[in-house]
Amino acid sequence: CLVNRGYFEAISYSFVDPKWQKILDPQSQTIALANPLSSEMSVMRTTMWAGLLSALKHNVNRQQNRVRLFETGLCFKPGEDKAGVDGIAQEPMFAGVVCGDIDQEQWAEKSRKLDYFDLKADVEALLSYSANVSTFEAAEHAALHPGQSACIKQNNEIVGWIGALHPQVQKALDIDQRV
Numbered sequence: 490c491l492v493n494r495g496y497f498e499a500i501s502y503s504f505v506d507p508k509w510q511k512i513l514d515p516q517s518q519t520i521a522l523a524n525p526l527s528s529e530m531s532v533m534r535t536t537m538w539a540g541l542l543s544a545l546k547h548n549v550n551r552q553q554n555r556v557r558l559f560e561t562g563l564c565f566k567p568g569e570d571k572a573g574v575d576g577i578a579q580e581p582m583f584a585g586v587v588c589g590d591i592d593q594e595q596w597a598e599k600s601r602k603l604d605y606f607d608l609k610a611d612v613e614a615l616l617s618y619s620a621n622v623s624t625f626e627a628a629e630h631a632a633l634h635p636g637q638s639a640c641i642k643q644n645n646e647i648v649g650w651i652g653a654l655h656p657q658v659q660k661a662l663d664i665d666q667r668v
Contacts, residue, residue, distance in 0.1 A: 490615050495593075496557040496585065501540025503563065504530035509539045512661050513632045518567050520577060533565035533577075537584035538632065542654075545586050546664050555589035583649075585611075588666045602667070605637055605653060612641070612651055619643070625651065632658050 492498070506529040510519055517535040525531035534540065537560050548556045561583045568578040590600045591607055609625065616623045621643040628640040630650050638652025654668040 490618065491557075491559050491585065491611065494557075494611050494614065496559050496587075496611075499541055499544045499558040499560045501537075501544060501560060501562075502530060503534055503565065505532060505534045505539040506530065506543075507532045509543070509662065510535065512658055513538045513542070515631050520565055520567055535564050535566055536632075537562060537564065537582045538586070541584055541586045542662060542664065542668070545588060545668065546662065549588065549664065549666055553589075555593060557585070557587045559583070559585035586668055587611075588668045605651075608651060612649075616641070623648070631655075 504522060504526060507519065507521075510517075510532055514536045519532040519535060521532050522530075541558050541560055544558055545556050561581070563579045564582045566578045566580065567576070587603050587608055589603060591603050592598065592600070594600065613623075624642050625639045626642060627636075628638060628647075628650075629635050630638055630640075630652065632655055633650060633652035634655050638650065640647045641649035641651060654664070659665075659668060
């Protein structure tokens with residue numbers, strides 16, 4: 490569905506920079522690695538956004554004016570997993586990031602920057618494959634812009650988030666484009 494809408498699949502490490510992790514998911518407790526590959530990869534991710542935003546920043550820094558990425562994988566938190574194993578809870582996640590123009594550069598039309606409703610259309614197209622009815626409700630998330638974010642609910646349970654990246658988060662991560 491997302492590939493047909495112009496997205497590319499990204500594959501990032503499950504180990505992330507603790508600084509990025511703290512900025513994107515400040516309320517979650519992280520799991521530190523005993524022998525990290527580097528200091529920038531010393532904690533297990535609790536959100537997929539760290540890897541995706543790093544890939545987005547990499548592409549934007551190489552003059553890509555339109556970036557659309559998604560990733561699926563596991564996130565890790567202290568606790569008990571679904572199998573009852575104590576220590577590390579592994580939760581399957583799906584995430585995406587977008588920035589730049591709505592369409593690739595072309596001569597026939599003026600360029601237009603992506604907005605919240607373009608992103609919402611992509612998420613709704615993806616959710617249309619689910620048997621559950623999804624709703625969007627205005628809500629705040631620490632990493633998302635207040636007033637430009639919503640939670641996604643199915644059966645009165647929050648299953649996801651959608652919105653613009655908070656300007657302070659963008660500044661802290663040194664990302665120049667609106668994400």
